[in-house]
Amino acid sequence: MEPVEILRAMKGALEEGEGGTALAAVEERLRDPFAVLIATVLSHRTKDEKTSEATMRLFGKFRTAQELASADEGEVAELIRGVGFYRNKARAVIGIAREISKKYGGEVPRTLKELMDLPSVGRKTANCVLVYGLGMEAIPVDTHVHRIANRLWIVETKTPEDTENRLMEIFPKSAWSEVNETFVMFGKKICRPVGPRCGSCPLMGSCRHYRSISKQAEAKKEKQTGRIEQKVMGMDGEEC
Ligand code: SF4
Numbered sequence: 510m511e512p513v514e515i516l517r518a519m520k521g522a523l524e525e526g527e528g529g530t531a532l533a534a535v536e537e538r539l540r541d542p543f544a545v546l547i548a549t550v551l552s553h554r555t556k557d558e559k560t561s562e563a564t565m566r567l568f569g570k571f572r573t574a575q576e577l578a579s580a581d582e583g584e585v586a587e588l589i590r591g592v593g594f595y596r597n598k599a600r601a602v603i604g605i606a607r608e609i610s611k612k613y614g615g616e617v618p619r620t621l622k623e624l625m626d627l628p629s630v631g632r633k634t635a636n637c638v639l640v641y642g643l644g645m646e647a648i649p650v651d652t653h654v655h656r657i658a659n660r661l662w663i664v665e666t667k668t669p670e671d672t673e674n675r676l677m678e679i680f681p682k683s684a685w686s687e688v689n690e691t692f693v694m695f696g697k698k699i700c701r702p703v704g705p706r707c708g709s710c711p712l713m714g715s716c717r718h719y720r721s722i723s724k725q726a727e728a729k730k731e732k733q734t735g736r737i738e739q740k741v742m743g744m745d746g747e748e749c
Contacts, residue, residue, distance in 0.1 A: 532641040
């Protein structure tokens with residue numbers, strides 16, 4: 510299957526009206542790259558729903574980088590309570606707001622390097638801002654994207670950065686900005702980290718991971734059947 514067909518099949522498997530990631534929701538509601546940046550920081554180890562709620566509460570009170578830059582850390586922590594590590598994240602988002610206010614006059618920078626130079630901003634977060642906040646072409650690679658691409662054997666990589674580079678080679682640039690949203694939603698609903706729903710997956714026929722778990726299951730079954738037969742034969746022997 511061609512990579513673009515894989516993307517289409519994943520989208521087809523996701524039910525319509527199911528909604529998207531927290532970042533897509535924040536962008537749709539606030540139309541603000543700074544909000545997307547802050548939401549991405551808040552989203553680490555946090556469920557989508559909690560991320561969206563915390564971001565909306567925070568931006569209900571502090572609307573710009575300049576406002577957040579001079580906010581009280583305790584107040585920010587209370588507003589984002591519910592996301593993982595909310596106290597540390599309160600400090601982090603204020604730090605980002607200060608840097609953006611000081612260096613960029615409150616505007617979110619538009620390059621990967623400038624974004625990654627901000628405090629508490631790594632590669633995945635920077636790429637998320639490019640895609641979701643600024644509408645640019647990039648492929649943010651999180652745990653879902655890395656896992657699914659390797660399970661399907663579209664890539665064979667050890668690190669998210671290698672996955673990002675390979676996916677940028679494989680997918681046409683016009684599809685880059687769809688990769689994260691589609692893979693992440695597919696990873697949450699179908700190709701889950703534990704207990705993937707292979708039975709409802711349109712990619713079952715071309716999935717290396719599925720082939721490998723099927724083989725393991727078959728081998729286990731054969732072993733069990735062999736053991737039962739041996740046992741029956743043994744019992745027969747005893748009876749004689
Ligand atoms: S067949 Fe299973 S492991 Fe493979 S992509 Fe689909 S859900 Fe994931």
